[in-house]
Amino acid sequence: MDSILLVGAGRMGGAMLRGWISAMGSGYHFVALDPHAGPSLADIGNEPVPGSRFTYVAQIKDLPPNLHPKVVVLATKPQQVNQAITDLGDCIVSDTVVVSVAAGVSTQSISGAAFTDAAIVRVMPNIGALVGSAVSAGFALPETLPHQKALVEELFASVGQMIWLDREEDMHLATAVSGSGPAYYFAFCEAMIAAAETEGLPSDIARALAIGTVTSAGQLLTRKPDPTHLRETVTSPNGTTAAGLGALLSNGELKRLSHDAVRAAAMRSRELS
The missing domain is CATH 1.10.3730.10 (ProC C-terminal domain-like)
Structure with a gap:
């Protein structure tokens, strides 16, 4: 069973997680890492979603052993993104897709923090994710493989609409139009x-x-x-x-x-x- 790791399960992260479990439960093991989100995620484990599995941990040391997720979604504050990547060095391998939903953090910055050739994707969702009606704009580095890009699209389409951008520079305008x-x-x-x-x-x-x-x-x-x-x-x-x-x-x-x-x-x- 493939794993999806969400780092930061606050309001936006938690909304995305619920959408993923509801739409993609079968065949995926979802892991949420957040020191503060435990009580707000307590209901997820009780949701009757056939075939889905969900794990919540508060600390990196509590992650499942030998975890190498297909996708790591970073939903932390922008200033915490690079440190989170560094701390997750053992989890991120060459075929992992690292997705950042933090505003203003460039793919160059993310690539510099990662110690592998992991694919890098930026996505800007909006608050519509809370009701399953987000519109998300994404940019993937050219090295991202088609099946990796398709998995990221599946994740964000489960909470609304997903639109791909050809230029990373356009993420600023996407943030201004749909994010804000x-x-x-x-x-x-x-x-x-x-x-x-x-x-x-x-x-x-x-x-x-x-x-x-x-x-x-x-x-x-x-x-x-x-x-x-x-x-x-x-x-x-x-x-x-x-x-x-x-x-x-x-x-x-x-x-x-x-x-x-x-x-x-x-x-x-x-x-x-």
Whole structure:
């Protein structure tokens, strides 16, 4: 049975782990290494997933003996990635795929910390993994074999959608758009709630209407991923929606703000590299 080792089982790591066990349980042994995640993972061992096996350990010394996982997924803080690779030197062998989901840690840095010719992959998932609806962007070094890349894709497709990038430089923009992006939509929802309250709606009604609208819009985009078409569909000439959009889109302000947000987040990602 092949092993998958997850290092760092916090909110994101734990969400990915649950998705993996649910979608890929048969034939894989999942090992989670995290000194603090024990209580939050207690329910996983009790989930009725036929054929799956799961082990949680708090310290490296407690890892199963002679563990050589097919994939090591590093879901630690960025500043802990290289040390984690060094500490796991005995586990990482030539056919291991080392996957980092830490923002700003380059494949060159990861390769420098590894003492073998292990394949190196970077992936940027987003918070949608908590509900099985992540969109993850990945970049694999050319040395990564097709079957290794396919296994990484299987892992991240189990918690949503997986998209491969041809250039590592584009990971900064992927981080800015999809990694940070959910926060932009949450902030817009907050602004809509505040606007409705200011105009006189009770707080609980403003929240219900704004949040329900964001949720339904997302579901519509899932069914038809064409935001321009959907915007045109809901906008009648000279109607209320057209009036609202006229105010929202006047002077290109929304496009400018969106561009500024993506550019600032991408710049910060580059600074962290």
